[in-house]
Amino acid sequence: MTNWAGTSWRDPRLGAVKEAELPSGTVRYHETGTGPVLVFVHGYLVNANLWRALVPLLSPAFRCVTPDWPLGGHLVPMRRDADLTPPGMAAVIAQFLEALDLTDVTLIGNDSGGAYSQIAATTYPDRIARLVLNSCETPECSWPPDPGGFGLLKTTAAHPATYRALYQALRIRRTWRWRNTYGWLAKYPIEARAMESFIGPVLTDPAIRHDGRKAIGSVSARYTREAAARLTDRFAKPILLAWAAEDRVFPLPHARRFAERLDAPLKTIPDSYAYTAEDQPAKTAAAITEWARQLL
Template sequence: MPQVELSAGTIEYTDTGGDGPVLVLLHGLTMDGSLWDEVVAEFGGSFRCVRPTLPLGGHRIPMRPGADLTLRGIALLTGEFLERLDLHEVTLVLNDWGGAQILLAEQRAERVARLVLTSCEAFDNYPPGIPGKVIGIAARLPGGLALMLRTLRLRAVRRAPASWSWLMKGPMPHALMDRWFAPATDDPQIRGDLRRYALSIPSRQTLLEWAERMRTFTRPVLIAWATEDKIMPIEHAHRLAALFPDARLIEIADSYTLIPIDQPTRLAGILSRFVAETPIRTPGAAAYPCHPERPEQTDHGAPAHRRRG
């Protein structure tokens, strides 16, 4: 797997290569870029898909001592990754973990041409729901994270209410989850990185201030949200659609938070259409192309809220 040296340490990533539009696909806590395997396969090579393994517990190489692994720090590390790989006109796609939105609040999204938020943390929903709060509690208890991760080796625990059964509606990909959990389960340094992140969530006021500052991002934004999500409220999808000047919302049925697992074909189609409908402006162009005044559609064909600049 390719690696890149960043200020916090060595980051592994995958890159399909190719001349298509660049999609940078991000993952959540105790996961890695394999979250997106089925979606990338659906694209059939039409995009250059880059997937960094962020230091959120699913990474295999410990970060440097003293690295900034706070929520803000890992968001800025995402921007550093884009810069180090010299990626431009990126479509940045988030699922579950929402921290990279802070790049917008910090005015460091110059390499981002489009933003896609798919059922992810937003506003003050950090950590999200009961599963997120369990990680926060475990991080505060001596040996808590180690115990939590060991219990997640048991499939019955994964399927328990308020556990991973709230993130995936369909059958659990246990082999994939074994891979996700192994680094933090087996390596105390990786577990320490996860703990540093889990203890870093700032105050509700700070989170909401960051969200408010994101409205200055005027490029195209797609919010693709699972209508049955148990930890990322659908109300947040509508608030995000109203926040950004050029946003559209698509609601996805029959899925929980991990849409790339539950509905990879639908999500791949939605992403492909979004990129096709929002060409990047060329030098001298006045603005991104305007689209006809029509309601965005849900995946059932019913109109969904849309906010236009």
């Protein structure tokens, strides 16, 4: 069992904590480095700590902005009526970029953060100049993804009681490596402080559970398929697919076909599952840097 000492911990390498006041609510974020802007979009039930080993490798050349998006691992609840459906989350991303007056942004999305990034890039493209899809939903994937049994997350979100009950098992550390928790997302165990920051809020704060339940309960593959069609037809901006070579949740063959459809480069990251920033931060940083230097 854990005492959740790490719930509010954020790695200092991400930079000092700041807050952006958006129409949907308050989003806490971190910022470090100078240069072209990278904005990172994590997926469900993690937070800015997902990028804690990657950002120090990129910040010498880039301005790295890492928000805690309202997906269950955040600390400040959104407004009670905030729209956290996939289109609503895309709007939150756009609101955030506008609030910080960020332009010429490279948006980097991992896991379901890649799905939200696809929707944001095709719905609110003005401030987004480049897109990195890092082991995430493709048009061939379900959302939540079928591999690992993640569909249960949406099913139990139908009611507050079942949603709360589902996550109680995470109070026991050995469950963190189950395939339908984090075991198929990170090849190697995630450090305890980061794990506590990921799951502590949804376990201890009803308002955070409200946000998380709204977010996961509203996802659907139709949103990513629609966004993929718009990426193909209308998003005439550079896209990189940076994919885990051993991804067990978002299969690499899906990524290859998506890259061909988008006429975009695909860089594979060896010895990693979907959380490449956890398993192989140096190789992930090299893939992003090499691609970005050809464009900037």
